[in-house]
Each structure stands twice: as C-alpha cells, then as structure tokens.
Amino acid sequence: MKWSYNDMEMYVQAKEYVDTFLVPFVPFSFSRNDEDTKRLALHAELMDIFVNEIEKQYKGRIVLAPSYSYLLDGDYNEEIPKLNGYVEHAKDNGFKHILFLTFDKKWKKRDSKLHGNLIWVSAGQTHDLQSEEAQNMIRTQIDQVMELITTYWQE
Amino acid sequence: MSNKKQQVSRRQFLNYTLTGVGGFMAAGMLAPMVRFAVDPVLKPQKAGDFIATGTEVSSITNTPTRVDFSYEQVDAWYKSTVSKTAWVYKDEKGDIVALSPICKHLGCIVEWKKEGEHANQYYCPCHGGLYSKNGDNVPGTPPLAPLDQYKTNVKDGVLYLGEIVPNQEVK
C-alpha cells in the first residue's frame, strides 16, 4: 500500500494483515562531479521503479513509506537516530518488519546500528533504464529483493 | 501553435486546482466505504477497449501461463504506461480464460504454482491465499471471492484482453 488516501483507507480496515514497512533511501548531492550528480538522480529513478514494483506485488502486506532523503556527503551518524525513531514508531503501531532499501554502499558498514533490516542492492552501471539489458537486470534484482522479503516473513 | 483560449493564468490555475481538490475531498468523505480501492472491477476503463497482448492463441495450453501487456493511460495529472498481467489457459471446451492476478483479499499478485506445496493452484505470497485453476478461492484461506477475469477477444490469431469483470468460470 502506498502512502495515499485510497490505500490508507484500505489499511485502516485491514491493519492486522499489514506488518511490513518499507522505507526507500534516496540520497542527493550536488557537490560531486557532474557524472555523480547524474548517477545519483538515476538511482533515485531506479529506486522508484523498485519500490513501485514491490508495492504492486505485495500491496496487501506492505506499506511503502515516503522516501527517506539525506545528503550523500552528510554525517550518516546523525541519520541513524532518526531512522531508529522511525523503526520504534512503526513497531509501536503494529508493524513487525521494518525494511530499509538502498543502493548506497555507505550504509553497509552501519548496518548493525540500524534497528531495521537493511537491504542493500547494487545499482549497477546502467545509464539507460529503457534498454532491454537493463530491464532484464532490474527485473532479476527486483525478484531477488522480493524473495528476500518473503524470507523475513517466514521468520 | 498559440492558442489564447487555452492559456490559464497562474492564479486561475490555482483556483481551479484548489476547488478541484476541495471537491475531491468532499466526494471522498461522502462516498460510502463499502468496497476497497483495490477492487479492479470498479476501475473505470472504457467498455469495449481491447489491448493486444502479443500472445499467439495457438501457444495457449491448458496450463495457466503468465501474459504481460501494457498500454498508455491518461488521468487528470499524468500520462503513464500501465502494465498488466493475466494468467491465461484454455478450458476443457477450448475456450480461453484470462484471470486477473490480483488477490481478492488485499490486492497482492498471485502466482500459478506448477509444483511444490501448492501445486496446481494460484498462491498469494502475502497471507497464503489459494485459488484453484478457474480462480475459485479455496475455503480456509483469507480471500472471500474468486479471482476476477479479463474479457477476451481474438484477432488474427492474437489474444486481446479487455476490461476486468467478476469471475464467470466458477459455477
């Protein structure tokens, strides 16, 4: 379910079935070289494709949070308490699985400090999201993330 | 390409928008909350619109197979490409059946299982909903209604799918 009026109308009537909160990370920055700026924006588009597809497949069990944005060159240690605050809030309100989805490598070594489950995916080298090759790769990765999510559900 | 009539000032635009949003919210509050928004039967789609799937009818067997297709949709704000999926098979009479994969419980996407625990059933990964081949919901699992189906049409040996209607296969 998306963070939208219609979907929340469904959510409030079916809360006991909705136990997963998915938070996409969308970092941004203008202070690096132009290629990096473009690449980061591309990652944001790619994240959109990922989470929309996951939300579509698992609509009845997942709430897709508004994207979490932060400065790529900012202090990640300042983000951690905020994110953990999200986790506490979601848990207090009936969610069991809080998943952070990111292409940003820098989260990998901070994984253990986050109280939610971090899912890191490699964004690859694609520039053209429309090419058949990219589409196949993205499809495969989305399937892998979805499978991973079902393993959390089986715990 | 200048067309004076179509120019809307910023203020006018905001007026329109705000009125529009207000009206929309009022409508939302008045609308009876009887059915969930996931119910695709309620989605407006022009009757009689059929979309070519690119699937040859001759390749359809009696095993449900996934067919993906897409089309352009324009709503008040966006033009977007809508991707749809159907589970398609031929019944005993040789008629084509195309089921909607949207679970009637809370709207996840169901999958036809060829093997394993739920072999020869549609399985919903969200809360374990099950349906038999014609879309009939298996009692004791969360869904309370059979899977919807698409209207089908065949032109030049190719499968066309139309609007989604309630299941007519389950007798």
Ligand code: FES
């Ligand atoms: S959404 Fe399919 S069983 Fe709940």
